[in-house]
Amino acid sequence: MKGNMHNAGVNMNSAISPVELAKAYRLVNHGPTVLVSACHDGVEDVMAAAWCCALDFAPPKLTVVLDKATKTRELLENSGYFAIQVPTAAQLELTNQVGSISLRDNPDKLAHCQVELFCTGESDVPLVAGCAAWLLCKLIPESHNQQTYDLFIGEVIGAWADSRVFSEGHWHFEDADPQWRSLHHVAGGHYYAIGDALDAKES
Amino acid sequence: MKGNMHNAGVNMNSAISPVELAKAYRLVNHGPTVLVSACHDGVEDVMAAAWCCALDFAPPKLTVVLDKATKTRELLENSGYFAIQVPTAAQLELTNQVGSISLRDNPDKLAHCQVELFCTGESDVPLVAGCAAWLLCKLIPESHNQQTYDLFIGEVIGAWADSRVFSEGHWHFEDADPQWRSLHHVAGGHYYAIGDALDAKES
Numbered sequence: 001m002k003g004n005m006h007n008a009g010v011n012m013n014s015a016i017s018p019v020e021l022a023k024a025y026r027l028v029n030h031g032p033t034v035l036v037s038a039c040h041d042g043v044e045d046v047m048a049a050a051w052c053c054a055l056d057f058a059p060p061k062l063t064v065v066l067d068k069a070t071k072t073r074e075l076l077e078n079s080g081y082f083a084i085q086v087p088t089a090a091q092l093e094l095t096n097q098v099g100s101i102s103l104r105d106n107p108d109k110l111a112h113c114q115v116e117l118f119c120t121g122e123s124d125v126p127l128v129a130g131c132a133a134w135l136l137c138k139l140i141p142e143s144h145n146q147q148t149y150d151l152f153i154g155e156v157i158g159a160w161a162d163s164r165v166f167s168e169g170h171w172h173f174e175d176a177d178p179q180w181r182s183l184h185h186v187a188g189g190h191y192y193a194i195g196d197a198l199d200a201k202e203s
Numbered sequence: 204m205k206g207n208m209h210n211a212g213v214n215m216n217s218a219i220s221p222v223e224l225a226k227a228y229r230l231v232n233h234g235p236t237v238l239v240s241a242c243h244d245g246v247e248d249v250m251a252a253a254w255c256c257a258l259d260f261a262p263p264k265l266t267v268v269l270d271k272a273t274k275t276r277e278l279l280e281n282s283g284y285f286a287i288q289v290p291t292a293a294q295l296e297l298t299n300q301v302g303s304i305s306l307r308d309n310p311d312k313l314a315h316c317q318v319e320l321f322c323t324g325e326s327d328v329p330l331v332a333g334c335a336a337w338l339l340c341k342l343i344p345e346s347h348n349q350q351t352y353d354l355f356i357g358e359v360i361g362a363w364a365d366s367r368v369f370s371e372g373h374w375h376f377e378d379a380d381p382q383w384r385s386l387h388h389v390a391g392g393h394y395y396a397i398g399d400a401l402d403a404k405e406s
Binding site: 056 | 226229232233234235236253254255256257258259264266268292295296298299300347348352353354356372373374376384386387388389390392393394395396397398399400401402403404
């Protein structure tokens with residue numbers, strides 16, 4: 001099934017480049033709202049999550065908070081894998097919609113939200129096309145955290161970024177088209193884009 | 204001791220207003236780099252942390268990752284309380300310095316970094332003057348998370364913001380002086396300020 005749906009490998013878009021795992025934390029270090037994707041038994045879902053955070057450098061880990069009502073949570077609990085991706089200002093409506101509509105209520109959610117998926121070829125976890133960066137994660141099961149806090153921990157086992165906005169281990173928001181800027185959710189449909197670069201002196 | 208050092212209550216600065224706890228998550232929802240402060244037995248410390256994230260709405264909770272080497276971690280483990288605050292572009296150097304210098308190596312760290320502290324009067328947890336927002340937290344002890352992942356969970360028991368940039372439950376970065384923008388750390392001394400407001404359509 002997935003072969004038909006996702007014939008695009010990462011290499012189809014030559015702007016997508018691997019990010020070394022030691023620098024994968026930088027993809028989320030600035031606190032963007034992310035998209036979470038997962039699949040199990042032929043079912044795929046994507047949701048938005050503002051509560052995603054780096055947890056460790058090496059091996060890279062991250063946390064993400066997933067409400068019990070979400071289908072994406074069920075899929076990653078069953079498959080043990082998920083992806084975190086960094087959507088862009090160009091994906092504002094997509095991001096807000098996948099964060100507002102549930103696959104449980106609308107089986108056509110992904111088509112309705114105009115989500116295009118692809119796979120890396122190394123994994124069947126679906127990735128969202130058009131994002132600025134992708135982190136493929138293996139769930140580290142922590143039942144107490146998951147049940148008590150809806151808190152999930154993943155080890156990052158693969159990372160990629162679009163070289164038009166992230167290259168050589170650094171974001172280049174200041175030099176890229178503003179449509180590449182990451183989204184930072186506040187509440188409701190209200191977001192901020194990431195802004196100007198600021199460099200501190202050596203301390 | 205603290206009475207002499209911290210004679211300023213929150214009310215001394217009339218721009219600082221309480222934030223209702225139901226909306227406290229909004230202070231960190233957009234992923235800013237934060238300052239973490241704590242005190243125990245007369246010792247106070249402040250550090251920067253990029254890995255802080257909202258965890259729940261009601262009661263509001265958050266997570267923060269604190270390396271075992273930090274003095275701030277020791278203080279909050281011993282006292283059971285800490286504060287998370289949102290520094291501004293005007294505090295770029297302060298933020299980078301308190302994140303680079305350890306109180307263990309430099310007992311004059313806070314003076315060196317030009318950190319001015321105050322208290323709310325309801326708690327002896329020191330807060331950093333000049334920030335845009337403050338969240339007073341009670342540690343929810345989770346030994347496994349703390350030891351294995353350096354991951355700490357706090358329940359937010361008080362929240363305040365500077366009304367020049369946050370009022371009526373919303374950030375107003377777009378209308379405030381750019382010096383009030385939150386900081387979003389990438390790596391080294393490299394940060395981004397939060398940027399333009401983007402509003403999604405109703406979905």
